[in-house]
Amino acid sequence: MSRKLIDGSFGIKTRAVHSGNEVDKETGAIRRPITMANSYALPYDPSDLNWSSSEGGIYTRNGGANQRYLEQKLTDLESGEDCVVLASGVSALSAVFFTFLKSGDHAVFSDNTYIAAYRLLHELLPSKYGIETSMVDTSRIDEVRSAIRPNTRLIHIETPANPTLKISDIKEIAEISKSIGSIFSVDNTFASPCNQRPLELGANLCVESLTKYINGHGDAMGGAVIGNSNLIKRIRQEAMVNQGATASPFNAWLIMRGSVTLPLRMRQHNESALEIAKFLESRKEVRFVDYPGLESHSGHEIAARQMQGFGGVMAFGLEASNDAHNRFVSFLRVITSAVSLGHDESLIVFLGENDERRDLYPEHFRKGFFRFSVGLEDAFDLIKDISQALDKTFPR
Numbered sequence: 585m586s587r588k589l590i591d592g593s594f595g596i597k598t599r600a601v602h603s604g605n606e607v608d609k610e611t612g613a614i615r616r617p618i619t620m621a622n623s624y625a626l627p628y629d630p631s632d633l634n635w636s637s638s639e640g641g642i643y644t645r646n647g648g649a650n651q652r653y654l655e656q657k658l659t660d661l662e663s664g665e666d667c668v669v670l671a672s673g674v675s676a677l678s679a680v681f682f683t684f685l686k687s688g689d690h691a692v693f694s695d696n697t698y699i700a701a702y703r704l705l706h707e708l709l710p711s712k713y714g715i716e717t718s719m720v721d722t723s724r725i726d727e728v729r730s731a732i733r734p735n736t737r738l739i740h741i742e743t744p745a746n747p748t749l750k751i752s753d754i755k756e757i758a759e760i761s762k763s764i765g766s767i768f769s770v771d772n773t774f775a776s777p778c779n780q781r782p783l784e785l786g787a788n789l790c791v792e793s794l795t796k797y798i799n800g801h802g803d804a805m806g807g808a809v810i811g812n813s814n815l816i817k818r819i820r821q822e823a824m825v826n827q828g829a830t831a832s833p834f835n836a837w838l839i840m841r842g843s844v845t846l847p848l849r850m851r852q853h854n855e856s857a858l859e860i861a862k863f864l865e866s867r868k869e870v871r872f873v874d875y876p877g878l879e880s881h882s883g884h885e886i887a888a889r890q891m892q893g894f895g896g897v898m899a900f901g902l903e904a905s906n907d908a909h910n911r912f913v914s915f916l917r918v919i920t921s922a923v924s925l926g927h928d929e930s931l932i933v934f935l936g937e938n939d940e941r942r943d944l945y946p947e948h949f950r951k952g953f954f955r956f957s958v959g960l961e962d963a964f965d966l967i968k969d970i971s972q973a974l975d976k977t978f979p980r
């Protein structure tokens with residue numbers, strides 16, 4: 585497959601536009617088409633083919649055209665050697681865990697993560713497959729170090745973490761991982777490659793939920809793992825060909841299209857989120873705001889070192905009861921109460937004091953809090969919306 589000469593010497597905005605796209609050879613269209621086909625024409629004598637091959641040209645579960653184009657772009661954006669695109673962010677996470685862990689192995693992972701990472705590493709893999717796991721506060725490097733065992737094969741972190749925005753030091757953990765020869769994977773969903781590139785900081789694998797910022801429009805699910813060719817080849821075989829976590833060509837095409845504007849969108853998310861975080865910090869009804877871009881954030885120093893921007897997600901809590909938090913949400917007119925993040929529209933979720941993982945969150949989160957994903961609306965409209973909802977929740 586010929587490629588446009590878009591290499592690492594080009595800026596990230598140029599790569600987001602051009603990488604993975606080519607003039608279509610058949611029609612001359614300057615956009616690659618959507619190839620909604622399950623199968624590809626076989627050669628004259630197919631008897632020598634490896635039916636599990638993911639080289640392409642057999643069957644879409646083994647790798648389709650649109651998935652490949654997106655893989656090229658994500659490889660470029662994350663500074664990797666190769667990428668595998670899968671059906672969702674969770675399929676990308678389970679691809680890493682199931683490919684690189686076997687019975688008797690040990691994994692260390694962040695105590696604050698996306699819920700499915702917690703389910704897989706804390707419950708499913710230990711109880712069903714005899715895999716040992718240690719859930720630690722990876723924002724504290726000494727806790728990572730002391731969790732290491734002779735059979736530690738994987739260290740998996742999420743930074744910034746969902747939903748608390750905890751920050752872990754990628755470079756420091758990469759050094760620990762390297763010294764013991766384990767695989768180090770980083771869930772980079774909250775940052776996106778515009779704000780943070782874990783592979784450049786020493787991680788072996790970078791996981792993305794494409795559902796969030798990379799697609800950015802809230803209309804397609806996808807996941808990806810980026811890393812060196814050998815590791816990605818194994819994931820492609822095991823998770824995609826043999827476990828079937830393949831992304832649909834249409835979703836890959838949508839994500840390819842959405843990702844063109846990723847750098848511009850991230851710039852706006854970063855800018856608006858900082859402005860809104862500062863506004864929230866100034867309101868006396870707001871009990872706390874955790875946003876890595878604020879100097880008051882415990883991970884600010886590390887975030888400033890390893891990130892190019894602080895992203896669009898923050899957590900905050902009100903000086904109020906659980907019910908008042910729900911009332912606040914009911915007063916919002918622009919911001920939507922729904923899960924997910926990184927969409928064009930602002931989304932808010934209330935995680936109440938009965939949240940299942942409450943004891944794993946930092947102390948100040950335990951009375952209930954919002955995860956707030958700042959969208960692409962005018963920041964002044966969002967501030968106005970929050971402001972009027974606060975006034976109604978706390979009548980004078």
Ligand SMILES: *Cc1c(COP(=O)(O)O)cnc(C)c1O
Nearest residue numbers: 672673674698746773793795806
């Ligand atoms: C949403 C999310 C995931 C899961 O992605 P899906 O595409 O919803 O499967 C994984 N990690 C993080 C940090 C997320 O926010």
